[in-house]
Amino acid sequence: MFDLVFCERILGIEAPWCITRAKQDINRQRVDIWIGERERNRWFKPIPGGRAAAGEEQVWQHLGMGGFRTYIHTAISEQSADHDCPWIGRKGLPFTRALTQRILELLGERTAYGVVCGLLNVDLEDVWRLKHSLDGGTVQKPEPAPRAPDIRDTATITTPEPESDIPIAEDPVWHRVISNESEINIRQLGLKLLISRVRSQYVNADSDEVRNMRRRELRKYFVRHQRSLQHELGQLKPFSRARQQMEQM
Amino acid sequence: MQATSGSQGLVSLQRAVELIDDGRALAIAGDESLLKQLPRGNWIGGTIPYFMDQRGGTVTRDKLYINDLSGIGSRIDIRSYSTHNLPALVNEAPDNGFSLIILPGGSEILSSYAKNAPDYEDIFLKPIIGWVSGHHLDDAGSVTPKVINGLDGEPWDNRAVAMHVRLPETKMAQLDIVNLFQQGEGHTFRFADSGFSAGDCLIDGATGNFADYLRQQEIDTRLPLVADYSGAMVNVSIKGSDSERGMVEFYAPVFSGVDYKLAAPVVDYIDEFMAVTPDAGGSWVFSCNCILNYLYMDLEGKRTANITGPFTFGEIAYQLLNQTLVYLTVEDQ
Incomplete structure (x- = not known):
């Protein structure tokens, strides 16, 4: 059984959001967590049963916990979450903001793709999808790299x-x-x-x-x-x- | 054929078995019934019964076309790929050398490669050549194109196989194409979405429908769409057009943001092919041509210079091509 309060704390889930459901799969070394909106009358009682957000559910891989891959399920839109919310992601992309940032940091340091996948326990195909979106200009890098000299300078x-x-x-x-x-x-x-x-x-x-x-x-x-x-x-x-x-x- | 290192041609099943048992590294094309009889060994294979032999275009279920890559590389690795690990193909390709890949026609993994390979990291830095397996046209609907990793002998219709050939530092692989089609003088087409089918599009900047255009203009759909990639003419062949649905199907994806034109007609394929094709000297390692060229140009029994190899359901020169001959040479640096 999960201690959902502890889980919310380490995942950075804060009101008005809460974990509505969680599931672990020991064999697949995987944890799935559903995040929804906290019921008003349970504001200070973070127990399962929060309201699932309305809309289409998205799934993103998040930073792992104890060697387990962690997947976030939610219908909360990126626009509804705080701008620094770590566990939300962009529609159509494979990772949450926090995991995206870690991946891009490593790639920015010219870490080999295979090493990135091994370090962060992510699939090469998903990293490639992220990279593809980045190349297409649909993803902002979280931290701008040092500015290269202007080509006119x-x-x-x-x-x-x-x-x-x-x-x-x-x-x-x-x-x-x-x-x-x-x-x-x-x-x-x-x-x-x-x-x-x-x-x-x-x-x-x-x-x-x-x-x-x-x-x-x-x-x-x-x-x-x-x-x-x-x-x-x-x-x-x-x-x-x-x-x-x-x-x- | 007396197969030596770097040699190629049609051989009997018995000869192919001897070469495999001899430890040769082979790329093999042939009918599925023959490929299934081959022993395990250092080979990759794909199903197809159409070939260009020294005597001309031919169709046979009784022979296998082999490319013997033994002795060319300093190291040869054989790999299989699923849709999930396909992008690793480029990482596993040698820094100096080439990779020969075979993908099953009509498969999800082919679709994935066709749509995504142009965006793989470093895809254009390493020569990746190959082909798409198929079947006899009489068997359409009853069999699926297959590929085989000779190390385990299992036929697959949803996996890719590749032979990574590392070259000594004194050698260098060069990959190129022969495409007789050039952009015609007509309208320019641009599609909103990338994919194997399209309907609505921009025609010279105005909204239109490609299926309607083909019907109204009575276009010969044997002519492919051609895109100009900085001087490289890349074809997308038309599979079929359904004017009722307003959709056109392609053998390779069209890409959004790319300008296409219908090809200018090729008057005499053999003459024009001979005029632009480099001499197939001793440095030629692999080549294949498109089944549509075999059909549309009526190449059965006709020779195309000394160029031999399978006629395939798609050609790979870094990315998926149509109606194009692809070839690879290995030369001294």
Whole structure:
């Protein structure tokens, strides 16, 4: 049996919300918790029997408890909950706000997807769904990462990495290529498909951070395939900031 | 055929068994009845009875088409995937090498891959080539396309199999396509939702219905929709159109936010194919072509240069393609 008061405390569930029902599955190492609105006459009696919220029930995976996966079921809308409510999630996404934040923090530190799944006991497919939504601009990152240098801010740009002919991620050449300001002829199929995807995500991105991610993604392709991309790299050079700075010296 | 490392072609069941027993790493295409008779070993397979052989397009239930990948890679791993762990395909693909994937036609996992693979992390960084299994067209409705992981020999119609081939540092895999279709001069279509079917859409920016358009304009639906991905022409073939329902079904998903045009007609498939296809020299490792090209271009008994391989229910070059030849070469770095 659950101690629902304790459960509400560790999950951060506060009035007017309460746990209306809970179920544990030892074999599947899983806990399911239903959250609804507290009955008025039971305001200070957090016992099962609170009123289920009206509307369509959503299910999100929440931060685990004692090695058990925890799933939140509720019809409470994200708009109805406080802006810092940890156990609510966005419709159509797999995780609560709290778990989403942990995942994005780890991914932001470039933790491998497999490691993220292992650390947080989440499925790769669900992480991918979250990432996909993030790329599409439907999810706000909880904590903005340090701002990357503005691509128009020449003061912060130095020279390309000495070991590489590939412009650094902050070089404006990546913005120009992605936004089609500098059209280049591409021979490799993978690069054609990648640039198309990056362009659509770049246009739809609602933050500089997402656009920075897209620039880094494109640069990563050039780093990985440098030896077979001389045709494309040769076209980048005239547009790179480092090249322009050298010419001005 | 004298199968050597990197060789390919149609072989008898007995020869395929010998190659498997010899420990070769094989990608095999053939009729399900033959695939089921193969011993366990280092192979992956998919069902299809249509092939381009050195003698021309052919249909046979009595032979198997093999690609012998032994000796090409420094390490070869065979994996099976469900819909749930399919995104791990890219993570498990080698940093230097390629992955050959086979997905069962008409399956949920194919649908998942088709819709989601373009957004997989790093999908375009690693060469992923492959095909969609099928069946003899006479068997439509009575059998389902299958894939087989040779390590356990079990046929599946809802899983994918892949062979991950790691290459030595001196070698490099290159993946490319031959698509004879170009965007035509006509109207531009844009769909609100991604999916294998569509009805209402924007036609040159104005609201319309794609099924109505096809009927009113008397469009030859053997011509695919073509999208221009930064110079790569990507086809979406039309499966059928129901003007009463106002819906059109596709063999691959259309994606929202992408502009499509109907393809310009191909006058002479063989001549145009020969003109644009690179020489199939010794660096060619794998290729496959679309069953719709086999049917619509009437390729039975006709040769397409020296390019051989199965005719498939869909082609994979990173993402699902239609009416396209895909090929992979391995060259010195």
